[in-house]
Amino acid sequence: MTPTTLRIATRKSALALWQAEHVAAELRAVHPGLLVELVPLSTRGDEILDKPLATIGGKGLFLKELEVAMLEGRAELAVHSLKDVPAELEPGFVLPAILPRADAADAFVSNDYADLAALPLGARVGTSSLRRQAQLRAVRPDLTLLDLRGNVGTRLSKLDAGHYDAILLACAGLERLGLASRIRSRLTAPDWLPAPGQAAIAIEARADQPDVLALLHALDDAQTRLAVTAERAMNHVLGGSCTVPVGAWCTVTERGLHLRGMVGDVSSGRLLQAEAEAEGDQAEALGRQVAQALFDKGAGPLLGH
Numbered sequence: 422m423t424p425t426t427l428r429i430a431t432r433k434s435a436l437a438l439w440q441a442e443h444v445a446a447e448l449r450a451v452h453p454g455l456l457v458e459l460v461p462l463s464t465r466g467d468e469i470l471d472k473p474l475a476t477i478g479g480k481g482l483f484l485k486e487l488e489v490a491m492l493e494g495r496a497e498l499a500v501h502s503l504k505d506v507p508a509e510l511e512p513g514f515v516l517p518a519i520l521p522r523a524d525a526a527d528a529f530v531s532n533d534y535a536d537l538a539a540l541p542l543g544a545r546v547g548t549s550s551l552r553r554q555a556q557l558r559a560v561r562p563d564l565t566l567l568d569l570r571g572n573v574g575t576r577l578s579k580l581d582a583g584h585y586d587a588i589l590l591a592c593a594g595l596e597r598l599g600l601a602s603r604i605r606s607r608l609t610a611p612d613w614l615p616a617p618g619q620a621a622i623a624i625e626a627r628a629d630q631p632d633v634l635a636l637l638h639a640l641d642d643a644q645t646r647l648a649v650t651a652e653r654a655m656n657h658v659l660g661g662s663c664t665v666p667v668g669a670w671c672t673v674t675e676r677g678l679h680l681r682g683m684v685g686d687v688s689s690g691r692l693l694q695a696e697a698e699a700e701g702d703q704a705e706a707l708g709r710q711v712a713q714a715l716f717d718k719g720a721g722p723l724l725g726h
């Protein structure tokens with residue numbers, strides 16, 4: 422039976438709430454008469470703020486409580502930043518919709534400097550992402566890398582308080598929060614790769630609720646799904662989670678898919694890159710192929726294999 426109300430489980434950060442509201446508005450627009458409500462919840466990833474994410478470990482740190490809410494019938498769907506969604510979902514869950522991707526670039530944010538090249542020798546840069554740290558090391562081995570956690574607003578306050586000369590954030594998050602003016606420059610492919618799935622919003626739901634899935638599928642963007650399928654397949658083979666320095670960027674044209682992947686080492690700043698192309702229906706195979714190419718170039722030891 423087609424539901425008349427959909428409840429969206431969401432984290433409570435400003436970015437998560439924006440994304441959930443965005444999905445709610447899109448659902449109301451494509452399904453007139455449908456009632457859509459938010460169910461804000463706290464997750465383990467939000468509560469443990471004093472440690473780098475990479476050391477808390479555990480995939481799906483931001484998902485668990487939202488999945489429990491769906492299993493207990495308190496919500497029909499959850500909205501996530503796709504880059505926080507582990508390569509492999511919990512059994513019984515699917516992603517019926519991936520929304521059109523926003524700007525996937527990372528942002529260089531600073532009150533004093535225009536870009537990475539302008540930073541003085543030894544400048545302090547804040548980011549807890551191993552992917553961002555490894556890429557920073559590769560271009561600027563002199564920089565002092567400092568941990569920086571918390572939601573987007575907290576990170577900007579710490580920059581403004583003078584704890585860092587610059588910080589790195591996702592352009593997409595800043596734009597969604599109306600903070601695009603904080604972006605001093607964009608870090609872009611092919612020199613700099615985003616996280617697999619960065620800038621895409623994903624809807625998660627229970628696999629056993631076909632009528633809910635049918636409503637949600639209306640928001641799916643086929644091109645974005647292809648690109649992130651390739652990126653996430655690559656990440657999966659590489660053992661993907663936020664604890665490994667992996668970057669990926671897939672573009673989709675009429676000619677097909679082009680995927681570029683990167684594995685880095687934070688301490689040495691060594692980066693390995695590989696790329697390949699494939700037809701549109703070969704997204705997963707393309708991801709596995711680029712992962713294999715990275716292993717062939719020596720990614721194993723960098724990933725602790």
Ligand SMILES: NCc1[nH]cc(CCC(=O)O)c1CC(=O)O
Nearest residue numbers: 502504590591593594619620621
């Ligand atoms: N890990 C936190 C997170 N998850 C998704 C985004 C940005 C939005 C997106 O990539 O869709 C951010 C913040 C950031 O990296 O600056």
